[in-house]
Amino acid sequence: MTTPQAQPFRPRKILARLLRAFGTQRWWPARTPFEVCVGAVLTQNTAWKNVERAIAALREARALTPHGLRALSRSALARRLRPAGYFNVKERRLRAFVAFLTDEFGGAVARMRQIETHALRRRLLEVHGIGRETADSILGYAVGKPIFVVDAYTRRIFSRHGWIRDDEDYDTLRARVERAWAGLSAQRRVRDFNELHALLVAVGKDYCRPRAPRCAVCPLRAMLPSSGILAPTAARHERKAGVGRPQERTPSHSRSGRRLEGFLRHSERSL
Numbered sequence: 365m366t367t368p369q370a371q372p373f374r375p376r377k378i379l380a381r382l383l384r385a386f387g388t389q390r391w392w393p394a395r396t397p398f399e400v401c402v403g404a405v406l407t408q409n410t411a412w413k414n415v416e417r418a419i420a421a422l423r424e425a426r427a428l429t430p431h432g433l434r435a436l437s438r439s440a441l442a443r444r445l446r447p448a449g450y451f452n453v454k455e456r457r458l459r460a461f462v463a464f465l466t467d468e469f470g471g472a473v474a475r476m477r478q479i480e481t482h483a484l485r486r487r488l489l490e491v492h493g494i495g496r497e498t499a500d501s502i503l504g505y506a507v508g509k510p511i512f513v514v515d516a517y518t519r520r521i522f523s524r525h526g527w528i529r530d531d532e533d534y535d536t537l538r539a540r541v542e543r544a545w546a547g548l549s550a551q552r553r554v555r556d557f558n559e560l561h562a563l564l565v566a567v568g569k570d571y572c573r574p575r576a577p578r579c580a581v582c583p584l585r586a587m588l589p590s591s592g593i594l595a596p597t598a599a600r601h602e603r604k605a606g607v608g609r610p611q612e613r614t615p616s617h618s619r620s621g622r623r624l625e626g627f628l629r630h631s632e633r634s635l
């Protein structure tokens with residue numbers, strides 16, 4: 365679905381334009397596929413710099429392997445996750461993912477490659493605390509499966525250009541992007557989907573801000589409708605949905621873990 369004023373939705377053109385402007389992003393910033401998975405779980409509802417601090421603490425404790433992480437006590441693990449926020453919630457989520465990885469794949473992320481993409485995605489989504497964005501980040505960046513990760517930046521950019529509705533379903537949007545690469549090799553799709561997501565994050569952070577977007581200097585300005593931005597209320601919508609500026613929306617640490625779990629689940633669903 366696009367609005368009548370919008371330019372045609374051409375994700376491959378978006379990618380080409382952003383690559384010309386920014387070059388390749390070399391995502392995901394991690395040393396091992398397992399570290400990508402850890403980062404994907406920890407980045408829920410927090411800024412990446414906080415995740416980096418938690419990952420550094422895990423590295424220092426030699427806990428950036430499934431075995432090392434399992435060897436830490438609950439309190440020792442939570443302590444190291446503290447910089448990433450909601451450390452008790454994330455401790456349970458990380459432990460659940462590691463149990464899944466260990467029980468079903470002997471602790472080796474590479475073994476997940478043998479499973480068909482959507483079958484593996486279904487299994488990941490059954491793991492406690494893994495929502496669609498987290499599952500797709502793991503699939504795309506750690507396992508190397510051809511899947512496009514949708515996040516709040518993607519939604520904001522696409523809706524401002526009139527390419528999607530504000531409330532477009534996550535999987536509908538993902539499939540619309542992926543369709544543009546139909547027939548191309550899996551290797552090409554993995555590379556392009558991962559690059560497109562990383563580049564949209566770059567645009568969302570530096571140009572397509574919730575308030576005061578910098579269209580005049582943005583590499584995507586030529587793809588705007590002649591009437592300009594089509595979703596001026598996007599920032600308000602994102603705040604209502606709990607995305608875009610998550611840290612301002614998160615409840616205080618004094619609330620119970622169960623309520624935090626509910627909030628974090630809602631936040632992923634709202635994508």
Ligand code: SF4
Pocket residue numbers: 521524525567571572573577578579580582583584585586588593
């Ligand atoms: S800043 Fe403007 S031109 Fe750039 S992506 Fe956002 S709406 Fe489009």
